[in-house]
Amino acid sequence: MKSLVHVLREITPDAYYVGGVVRDGLLKKDSGDIDLALPKDRVAPAARALARALKAAAFEMDAQFGVWRLVTHKEKLQIDLTAFQGKNLKEDLLRRDFTFNALAYPVTAPLTARILPVRGQKARIRLKNWQKKYLIDFKGGVADLAAKQIRLTHSRVFTEDPLRMLRVFRHAAELKFAIAPGVLKQIKKDAFEITRSAGERVQEELTRLFRTPRAYENLLLMEKTGLLTALFPELEPQRTCAECYYGPGGVLKHTLNCFQREEWLLENLKKAFPKYYKKLAPVAADKALFKMAVLLHDVAKPATAKVQGDRLRFFYHEQKGARMARQILERLHYSKADSRLICAMIGEHLRPSNLASNDVITDRGAYKFFRDMGPAALPMLLLCWADYTSYISTAQLRRVLPQSGDKLMSLEKAKRTAHVGKTLRHMQVLTLLLKKYFDSPKKIKPTRLLDGRDIMQALALPPSPRIGEILEAVALAQVEGQVSDRPGALDFIVRQFGQNQKEKEYAAKKAG
Numbered sequence: 001m002k003s004l005v006h007v008l009r010e011i012t013p014d015a016y017y018v019g020g021v022v023r024d025g026l027l028k029k030d031s032g033d034i035d036l037a038l039p040k041d042r043v044a045p046a047a048r049a050l051a052r053a054l055k056a057a058a059f060e061m062d063a064q065f066g067v068w069r070l071v072t073h074k075e076k077l078q079i080d081l082t083a084f085q086g087k088n089l090k091e092d093l094l095r096r097d098f099t100f101n102a103l104a105y106p107v108t109a110p111l112t113a114r115i116l117p118v119r120g121q122k123a124r125i126r127l128k129n130w131q132k133k134y135l136i137d138f139k140g141g142v143a144d145l146a147a148k149q150i151r152l153t154h155s156r157v158f159t160e161d162p163l164r165m166l167r168v169f170r171h172a173a174e175l176k177f178a179i180a181p182g183v184l185k186q187i188k189k190d191a192f193e194i195t196r197s198a199g200e201r202v203q204e205e206l207t208r209l210f211r212t213p214r215a216y217e218n219l220l221l222m223e224k225t226g227l228l229t230a231l232f233p234e235l236e237p238q239r240t241c242a243e244c245y246y247g248p249g250g251v252l253k254h255t256l257n258c259f260q261r262e263e264w265l266l267e268n269l270k271k272a273f274p275k276y277y278k279k280l281a282p283v284a285a286d287k288a289l290f291k292m293a294v295l296l297h298d299v300a301k302p303a304t305a306k307v308q309g310d311r312l313r314f315f316y317h318e319q320k321g322a323r324m325a326r327q328i329l330e331r332l333h334y335s336k337a338d339s340r341l342i343c344a345m346i347g348e349h350l351r352p353s354n355l356a357s358n359d360v361i362t363d364r365g366a367y368k369f370f371r372d373m374g375p376a377a378l379p380m381l382l383l384c385w386a387d388y389t390s391y392i393s394t395a396q397l398r399r400v401l402p403q404s405g406d407k408l409m410s411l412e413k414a415k416r417t418a419h420v421g422k423t424l425r426h427m428q429v430l431t432l433l434l435k436k437y438f439d440s441p442k443k444i445k446p447t448r449l450l451d452g453r454d455i456m457q458a459l460a461l462p463p464s465p466r467i468g469e470i471l472e473a474v475a476l477a478q479v480e481g482q483v484s485d486r487p488g489a490l491d492f493i494v495r496q497f498g499q500n501q502k503e504k505e506y507a508a509k510k511a512g
Contacts, residue, residue: 040083210288322347344376
């Protein structure tokens with residue numbers, strides 16, 4: 001059976017490997033797809049012939065620019081065929097975005113390929129044995145790959161497609177590349193152009209950036225160039241808000257510090273929660289979603305800032321922030337499920353802090369917290385960890401982190417140690433909530449002992465919202481250890497809610 005490179009050589013001898021597949025191959029990385037460029041009149045017939053030879057589905061994606069896509073039936077390998085954008089290959093390459101993406105390699109040149117199937121996903125491809133003498137490089141892309149730097153092919157790169165500005169930071173994070181000063185200067189000049197990019201394309205780039213462990217350092221660069229607030233104008237008022245409290249940079253500085261802490265947490269769950277990190281790992285898997293929630297968690301602070309006495313307060317900023325976040329997420333075409341989760345995290349992110357204001361965190365309080373928050377509870381605890389720890393230095397965090405799993409320190413002791421003590425106590429509250437959730441699940445989500453029919457029969461009540469209230473009372477009684485089985489639950493509701501004669505007769509019968 002002929003190899004993939006041999007099939008491509010025979011059917012598309014006038015084609016060139018271009019773009020990411022060349023870049024990834026030279027970096028000795030696997031690629032998610034293969035991009036081929038060839039003369040426009042050859043795209044459609046080549047796509048159909050390759051589809052037959054490779055047993056692949058083929059369809060035209062863009063008639064205007066001459067783009068066809070193939071997906072093999074067996075491995076789900078993706079191959080894109082695109083017409084030269086310009087008169088020839090040289091014009092095509094010179095119109096591309098970054099120098100390392102403006103490389104080409106003839107399909108007829110020596111190369112070996114290995115297809116790497118990925119279960120449930122499209123396959124990846126590993127191309128090896130590239131020969132430098134066959135590489136076509138008009139802009140010094142090979143040298144930039146060796147230097148690990150991102151440079152532009154021309155000054156109109158961002159005005160032609162503003163989304164490329166986000167790709168700069170995404171590539172820098174994924175490839176661990178430096179961004180040339182000239183690129184940052186051009187982004188600063190063109191930053192506002194990002195508003196022309198479609199929301200779903202912006203979301204895709206941000207998601208890929210936020211998935212990496214280097215999103216924070218690139219977010220700082222985005223902020224310095226003006227791209228961050230061009231993309232999220234709602235964050236601009238944060239810059240001068242509450243500088244008396246947060247220092248220069250105001251709430252925006254706090255937001256970025258929180259983002260940094262969240263990124264560290266998601267990469268170091270074991271250090272933060274040594275006992276529960278394995279159980280938290282599946283919850284925290286969507287790193288991009290968590291980071292977006294942190295980025296927007298205080299978005300409404302400037303709009304709600306008020307001086308009360310000698311203090312600056314932000315009353316209801318969490319609820320207003322959830323509403324503002326929903327609008328932003330809709331603009332970026334986030335799914336309804338992701339939007340609901342992020343907004344739930346933002347809208348209630350003061351709840352753990354309110355719990356921490358009590359001397360004791362009761363089972364009843366923990367139960368109500370997890371009941372009210374539902375699927376957003378654990379994600380929000382991770383957001384709160386980032387929020388709380390952003391108020392202390394890295395050195396202070398390193399010092400108190402081992403104590404975050406200790407017995408809850410008193411409010412009085414926390415007050416005596418200022419920010420560090422308050423932060424540590426909040427961290428201990430988060431660990432305590434996790435302990436209750438994972439180690440005492442019956443108190444957090446008690447097994448239902450009765451249903452609505454049982455309530456109506458036992459108390460001779462018609463269907464009404466009252467039934468739900470009684471069921472909730474039973475659940476609380478279970479949490480507090482007053483009820484442990486069905487007979488006890490029946491006895492409890494009769495004692496607590498029995499009012500008419502039938503209920504009293506039922507109680508007497510139970511007693512006698």
